[in-house]
Amino acid sequence: MYNAIIKGTGHFTPEHVLTNADLERMVDTSDEWIVTRTGIRERRTLNGTENIGGSGMASRASAAALEDAGLEPKDVEAIIIATVTPDFRLPSTATLVQQNLGVGRAALMDIVAACTGFIYGVAIARSFVMTGMYKNVLVCGVEHLTSITNYEDRNTCVLFGDGAGAVVVSRAIEGNGNSGILSTYLSGDGQYKDLLHIPLGGSRNPLTPENANSAGRHIYMDGREIFKLAVKEMGDAAERVIADAGMKSSDVDMIIPHQANNRIIQALGKRLKIEPERVYINIDRFGNTSSASVPIALDEAKRNGIVGEGSVVLSVAFGGGLVWGAVLYRL
Numbered sequence: 245m246y247n248a249i250i251k252g253t254g255h256f257t258p259e260h261v262l263t264n265a266d267l268e269r270m271v272d273t274s275d276e277w278i279v280t281r282t283g284i285r286e287r288r289t290l291n292g293t294e295n296i297g298g299s300g301m302a303s304r305a306s307a308a309a310l311e312d313a314g315l316e317p318k319d320v321e322a323i324i325i326a327t328v329t330p331d332f333r334l335p336s337t338a339t340l341v342q343q344n345l346g347v348g349r350a351a352l353m354d355i356v357a358a359c360t361g362f363i364y365g366v367a368i369a370r371s372f373v374m375t376g377m378y379k380n381v382l383v384c385g386v387e388h389l390t391s392i393t394n395y396e397d398r399n400t401c402v403l404f405g406d407g408a409g410a411v412v413v414s415r416a417i418e419g420n421g422n423s424g425i426l427s428t429y430l431s432g433d434g435q436y437k438d439l440l441h442i443p444l445g446g447s448r449n450p451l452t453p454e455n456a457n458s459a460g461r462h463i464y465m466d467g468r469e470i471f472k473l474a475v476k477e478m479g480d481a482a483e484r485v486i487a488d489a490g491m492k493s494s495d496v497d498m499i500i501p502h503q504a505n506n507r508i509i510q511a512l513g514k515r516l517k518i519e520p521e522r523v524y525i526n527i528d529r530f531g532n533t534s535s536a537s538v539p540i541a542l543d544e545a546k547r548n549g550i551v552g553e554g555s556v557v558l559s560v561a562f563g564g565g566l567v568w569g570a571v572l573y574r575l
Contacts (some may be wrong), residue, residue, distance in 0.1 A: 252313025283506025287405030287531030326361025359563025361535030385535030409539025
């Protein structure tokens, strides 16, 4: 069995900023209400003049990750894209990213695991690398969430932003020391599927001329129930990967969690008895970018010197499905 490492990271967010003040002019809300309940002050969005789609954001984040890893597109043997907002139902966003980057023939797939998509992608990539199937796997979480957001729903429209984050999961070579992905855990429970979903647009309830403008084509979320379940399941997943790696929470240098809600993040830190300064938060600037949130935060933390070579990092996420998971890694 080979050791899998996170060799490079990258991210991309649009230039356009949607502030809480902007939302105050769009819907019945206020900056105080949003900040108190979510911790969000602004989010990035693709607008009409910069609509490069999810594949464009993913390609830019992925190119940055390859550069950081010191690899060329030809070195990539598989691309895994985690997204609930693909450019098209067919083909996969991974095929578009492959073409944009100039990657040669490679395994190409999209996965749908909502906000936990990046964690799932890393776990899959780790398995590919550990079994010797591939040496370098590109994993990207990307979301164009504003394309499925209902800006008449004050409870959800304040949450979401657009962006992409990527990593290269590679086979370790001699000299990598103790670096590597130490443990992963994935789980979910479909009985809670109706708490966070999009009712229309699939093959069971397709869009029609009659329902195309209804609220059913946008994200629906029961925030109160999601909060309770997220705190419990993210905490359980985090404790599981720490224990599986034979470590304790005191061994973790930084938690880089899914940026869903500041109160959820704070509750997670308290449960794990990890001080606030060891919990990375950027939700105030980017909002909830679903599968993109963890890799965006990881790349930002790394490029700002908050984590670096030898840092033990815990990432954990929870999302629609409901699905959740965690990954523990040493950079």
